[in-house]
Amino acid sequence: MSDPLVSIRNLGLRYGTFRALEDVSADFSRGTCIVICGPSGSGKSSLLRCINRLEEFQDGDVVFDGASLRACRDLPRLRSEIGMVFQHFELYPHLSVLDNVTLAPRIAKGKPRQEAEETARRLLDRVGIGDQAGKFPGELSGGQQQRAAIARALALEPKLMLFDEPTSALDPEMIAEVLRVMRDLARNGMTMLVVTHEMAFAREVADEIVFMDKGRIVERAETARFFSAPTAPRAREFLDRILHRL
Amino acid sequence: MGFDWAVIHDNLPFLMRGLWNSVQLAAITVVLSFPLGCIVALGRISRRRWLRYPATMLVHALRSNPLILIVFWFFFLVPILTGRPVGDFASVLAAFVVFFSAYFAEIVRSGIQSVRRGQLEAALSTGLTYAQAMRFIVLPQALRSMTPSLATECVIVFQGTTIAYVVGMREFLHTTFLVTERTMRPVELYLFAALVYFVVCLAGSIFARRLEGKAGIPR
Ligand SMILES: Nc1ncnc2c1ncn2[C@@H]1O[C@H](COP(=O)(O)OP(=O)(O)OP(=O)(O)O)[C@@H](O)[C@H]1O
Ligand SMILES: [Mg+2]
Numbered sequence: 001m002s003d004p005l006v007s008i009r010n011l012g013l014r015y016g017t018f019r020a021l022e023d024v025s026a027d028f029s030r031g032t033c034i035v036i037c038g039p040s041g042s043g044k045s046s047l048l049r050c051i052n053r054l055e056e057f058q059d060g061d062v063v064f065d066g067a068s069l070r071a072c073r074d075l076p077r078l079r080s081e082i083g084m085v086f087q088h089f090e091l092y093p094h095l096s097v098l099d100n101v102t103l104a105p106r107i108a109k110g111k112p113r114q115e116a117e118e119t120a121r122r123l124l125d126r127v128g129i130g131d132q133a134g135k136f137p138g139e140l141s142g143g144q145q146q147r148a149a150i151a152r153a154l155a156l157e158p159k160l161m162l163f164d165e166p167t168s169a170l171d172p173e174m175i176a177e178v179l180r181v182m183r184d185l186a187r188n189g190m191t192m193l194v195v196t197h198e199m200a201f202a203r204e205v206a207d208e209i210v211f212m213d214k215g216r217i218v219e220r221a222e223t224a225r226f227f228s229a230p231t232a233p234r235a236r237e238f239l240d241r242i243l244h245r246l
Numbered sequence: 247m248g249f250d251w252a253v254i255h256d257n258l259p260f261l262m263r264g265l266w267n268s269v270q271l272a273a274i275t276v277v278l279s280f281p282l283g284c285i286v287a288l289g290r291i292s293r294r295r296w297l298r299y300p301a302t303m304l305v306h307a308l309r310s311n312p313l314i315l316i317v318f319w320f321f322f323l324v325p326i327l328t329g330r331p332v333g334d335f336a337s338v339l340a341a342f343v344v345f346f347s348a349y350f351a352e353i354v355r356s357g358i359q360s361v362r363r364g365q366l367e368a369a370l371s372t373g374l375t376y377a378q379a380m381r382f383i384v385l386p387q388a389l390r391s392m393t394p395s396l397a398t399e400c401v402i403v404f405q406g407t408t409i410a411y412v413v414g415m416r417e418f419l420h421t422t423f424l425v426t427e428r429t430m431r432p433v434e435l436y437l438f439a440a441l442v443y444f445v446v447c448l449a450g451s452i453f454a455r456r457l458e459g460k461a462g463i464p465r
Contacts, residue, residue, distance in 0.1 A: 086368060093387065
């Protein structure tokens with residue numbers, strides 16, 4: 001645990017006067033899969049977005065792979081090492097699936113088209129949609145779109161993957177195929193921070209669970225312990241609600 | 247009173263020269279003020295105040311003035327500033343480019359703002375710079391949603407060329423007017439003028455429709 005990939009230190013984020021994150025500190029080791037959960041508005045998305053500086057935080061710092069984000073002068077480079085997957089996929093509708101995946105490697109990293117396309121096809125195969133490469137995002141199902149978005153993020157060979165509720169916009173029958181891809185990623189040693197309400201996935205795949213409430217981390221525990229005996233009352237309440245909902 | 251269409255036939259070369267001037271003025275105005283408008287629009291939506299404030303002020307200042315005033319301004323000011331006469335076409339063109347870039351800027355701005363913010367964030371998150379994200383992701387999508395307003399604006403530019411008349415430029419309406427004075431045949435000539443404006447604008451909108459079809463994106 002001496003060399004965490006991500007080290008969040010007394011992080012504070014405000015929107016105007018509203019405190020979205022307050023004094024958040026946490027280290028995440030390489031090769032672990034962390035699930036972040038908590039009620040709506042607790043700051044889960046904000047936390048992820050601070051880690052690739054889509055959000056400019058005011059207090060504290062995030063150290064990624066040994067380098068301070070606050071001091072970072074080359075954001076594009078930093079961001080190309082951190083893949084992000086969004087709730088609403090955010091595939092580029094005017095580009096083919098293949099071009100969605102190859103765009104950043106070609107433009108941001110200057111890879112030759114052919115090399116980028118080879119990598120892209122391999123990744124699309126890996127997420128199970130190799131046959132959809134020539135289509136436009138609008139012609140894919142939601143589950144296929146989200147898998148394409150995962151391939152797009154992987155194309156930069158990131159050291160860290162951030163998932164912000166990757167399955168919340170999907171119909172139930174498509175959730176499984178996306179979770180399967182994520183599970184494979186975790187098994188292959190990718191460092192992952194996943195905001196999700198899929199507790200079955202969390203229980204099976206996550207190494208640790210982080211529970212947030214009102215802009216703070218109120219509980220962090222190994223997965224088994226979190227589910228058997230969450231200590232924070234808020235976390236217990238939340239778990240009760242989410243596990244007995246269906 | 248009978249119509250005498252020969253008056254148009256007889257003066258056609260002169261009239262067509264006027265029309266050519268109008269078309270040139272409109273076309274060059276669009277070609278120059280659209281990219282300028284894109285730049286101003288990027289300034290308008292910038293987070294940096296030193297870009298946003300001047301861009302916003304420029305747009306408001308230009309849009310609150312009638313085109314005719316801007317044309318006068320350039321006609322009298324540009325020679326003073328440059329110290330030499332620039333010719334009526336050049337000064338009118340400069341006025342048009344500046345004036346219409348403000349309108350194009352507003353069209354481009356609303357086009358950009360019609361693209362979901364997540365698109366920009368997705369592009370940034372993959373390591374693209376802001377400029378690259380705009381160039382490859384946001385602007386292509388914005389362009390598609392603004393094609394109809396762009397076409398309308400081009401028609402307005404073409405109709406606006408009639409204002410060049412006030413500084414003596416021989417645009418189409420001006421030449422029509424001159425012929426009318428000489429021949430005393432206003433009905434035929436102004437009907438003809440109306441027809442020409444109609445045809446040019448129709449051609450413009452058909453062209454725009456074709457472009458829109460090409461930019462069409464399956465969703
Ligand atoms: N751009 C913004 N401007 C102002 N307030 C914001 C902004 N983004 C988020 N917030 C507020 O910050 C708080 C935390 O938001 P965040 O999106 O991080 O929550 P979340 O835990 O991801 O919630 P959800 O489960 O609904 O996605 C919320 O109260 C939200 O209203
Ligand atoms: Mg969220």
